[in-house]
Amino acid sequence: MKRAEKEQLVAELQQKIAGADGVIYTDFTGLNVKSMTELRRRFRKAGVEYVVIKNTLALRAVQAAGLAGQTLKGPTGVVVAKDPISAAKLLSDFAKEHDARPTVKGGLYEGAVIDEAMVKKLASLPTRDEALSILVGTFNSVLMMFALALEAKKSQLESTT
Numbered sequence: 001m002k003r004a005e006k007e008q009l010v011a012e013l014q015q016k017i018a019g020a021d022g023v024i025y026t027d028f029t030g031l032n033v034k035s036m037t038e039l040r041r042r043f044r045k046a047g048v049e050y051v052v053i054k055n056t057l058a059l060r061a062v063q064a065a066g067l068a069g070q071t072l073k074g075p076t077g078v079v080v081a082k083d084p085i086s087a088a089k090l091l092s093d094f095a096k097e098h099d100a101r102p103t104v105k106g107g108l109y110e111g112a113v114i115d116e117a118m119v120k121k122l123a124s125l126p127t128r129d130e131a132l133s134i135l136v137g138t139f140n141s142v143l144m145m146f147a148l149a150l151e152a153k154k155s156q157l158e159s160t161t
Helices: 003-018 031-045 055-064 084-097 116-124 129-159
Strands: 022-027 049-052 077-081 104-107 112-114
Touching: 003 049, 003 055, 003 077, 022 084, 031 049, 031 084, 031 104, 077 084, 084 104, 084 116, 104 116
Parallel strands: none
Antiparallel strands: 022 077, 022 104, 049 077, 104 112
16 A cells, blocks of 8 residues: 555544544454454444554554554454444444454543443443433423322312312
């Protein structure tokens, strides 16, 4: 690859990383082409970018985006996501189906360096949509209880008169 092509790849990845809330580094060793295609398809469907790039170029793009980098060894796939929780869930679910492949090397979440354990914690959190539905359900139940209390007071006042 020529230097100009490498610089272009770094610039493109830097722009993607700058607009993302999370970056996860994976080791895809042991996955065949069919599995990799399925993983990319799932990521694409969820609006997540998956890039396979040389470690030095990936780290250069991360540092150019103003984030702290990590040391990477071996083949690396970079998951770039605006919603890192759903990306972590997708990655975790895929790994369960494919003998713990790809493995997580680490990553960045909101500018902070994270490890494999933190990615697993992110995967266990509810997604934004799930959290919003829980919040709306909670508000709904509070309002319902308030309405029932008012109705009970109303019927109590009517029975005393």
